[in-house]
Amino acid sequence: MTRPVQASIHLAALRHNLSQVRYAAPHSRVWAVVKADAYGHGLSRVWSALSGADGFAMLNLEDAIQLRERGWKGPILMLEGFFDAQELALFDRYRLTTSLHSRWQIKALADARLSAPLDVYLKINSGMNRLGFVPEQVHRVWRQLRELKNVGEMTLMAHFADADRPDGVDAPMARISQAAEGLEAPRSLANSAATLWHPQTHYDWVRPGIVLYGASPSGRWCDIASAGLRPAMTLSSEIIGVQTLKAGERVGYGSRYCASGEQRIGIVACGYADGYPRVAPDGTPVLVGGVRTGLVGTVSMDMLAVDLTPCPQAGIGTPVELWGEQIRIDDVAAASGTIGYELMCALAPRVPVVTA
Numbered sequence: 529m530t531r532p533v534q535a536s537i538h539l540a541a542l543r544h545n546l547s548q549v550r551y552a553a554p555h556s557r558v559w560a561v562v563k564a565d566a567y568g569h570g571l572s573r574v575w576s577a578l579s580g581a582d583g584f585a586m587l588n589l590e591d592a593i594q595l596r597e598r599g600w601k602g603p604i605l606m607l608e609g610f611f612d613a614q615e616l617a618l619f620d621r622y623r624l625t626t627s628l629h630s631r632w633q634i635k636a637l638a639d640a641r642l643s644a645p646l647d648v649y650l651k652i653n654s655g656m657n658r659l660g661f662v663p664e665q666v667h668r669v670w671r672q673l674r675e676l677k678n679v680g681e682m683t684l685m686a687h688f689a690d691a692d693r694p695d696g697v698d699a700p701m702a703r704i705s706q707a708a709e710g711l712e713a714p715r716s717l718a719n720s721a722a723t724l725w726h727p728q729t730h731y732d733w734v735r736p737g738i739v740l741y742g743a744s745p746s747g748r749w750c751d752i753a754s755a756g757l758r759p760a761m762t763l764s765s766e767i768i769g770v771q772t773l774k775a776g777e778r779v780g781y782g783s784r785y786c787a788s789g790e791q792r793i794g795i796v797a798c799g800y801a802d803g804y805p806r807v808a809p810d811g812t813p814v815l816v817g818g819v820r821t822g823l824v825g826t827v828s829m830d831m832l833a834v835d836l837t838p839c840p841q842a843g844i845g846t847p848v849e850l851w852g853e854q855i856r857i858d859d860v861a862a863a864s865g866t867i868g869y870e871l872m873c874a875l876a877p878r879v880p881v882v883t884a
């Protein structure tokens with residue numbers, strides 16, 4: 529028998545979530561954001577399920593080339609553009625749309641020898657102060673780009689720091705309007721949170737990531753409970769050992785958990801080297817044989833322990849869901865002080881993946 533930990537990727541859920549995005553933003557085109565190997569789901573596995581999108585947005589040049597070689601002919605947006613002027617030859621060859629966020633990139637694009645102009649996304653700093661031009665610079669840069677023979681279609685792009693809050697896009701939207709005033713330009717502003725919760729941000733192209741994978745942009749499952757999204761990843765395993773503790777006996781490294789009375793616990797073949805968060809506290813939800821129970825004791829590299837009190841029928845071989853349809857990745861993440869994004873991106877390479 530092989531070690532029973534496994535991730536299942538649900539292609540129908542991805543297709544369904546994309547259709548929910550279309551429903552939320554019916555007048556916009558959709559960039560399916562597939563950076564970080566499609567948020568840990570595997571770009572090569574998921575792209576065809578998401579190929580109903582109008583384009584794919586990512587960071588990694590190798591991933592973009594792979595997508596072209598697998599036959600994707602539609603737009604590909606490189607969210608951080610090129611990292612080096614030499615990459616422009618590949619942007620040209622594979623016809624990649626580039627974000628432009630710094631002056632050196634504009635100079636490099638002006639100086640490049642391309643076979644045809646590249647479409648560009650001019651990045652406005654919305655106030656998040658990561659990448660992009662401040663509003664006062666945007667008109668000048670825009671005019672400068674307009675003159676370049678290497679520049680094809682131009683789109684204004686910005687990103688929101690707080691779109692999961694009800695008033696979180698107000699100030700950035702004001703900055704973006706100021707920057708874009710008088711420019712006849714398509715816009716792409718909305719991440720998942722803005723796509724779901726701020727229709728005034730939708731414009732020409734939305735850029736959802738996390739909602740395609742069925743988790744919450746806010747980190748709280750309850751915020752998307754009514755959005756009709758389905759989790760695209762299940763992390764599952766089995767019980768490989770059972771212990772019966774007496775009152776006062778302890779479980780795992782650091783002896784963190786102490787039984788208050790006689791208690792059966794199950795040992796699950798999944799640990800932090802599989803991507804399960806080591807910091808998960810006692811009580812983090814786990815599904816054992818279809819019954820909700822909780823983690824007990826510190827997560828080890830290869831194992832974790834669960835309370836079998838609510839599921840006395842469980843024993844060796846009983847299936848365990850760490851996250852998926854029943855146990856929300858957002859809830860495991862919240863218990864561990866993080867967000868679903870981090871857990872899905874951290875799925876370890878050693879975990880076998882099946883598509884379902």
Ligand SMILES: *Cc1c(COP(=O)(O)O)cnc(C)c1O
Binds near residue numbers: 687718721
């Ligand atoms: C990651 C990313 C997105 C998608 O963000 P989600 O919160 O996952 O929807 C959109 N735009 C940019 C520029 C990004 O880096």
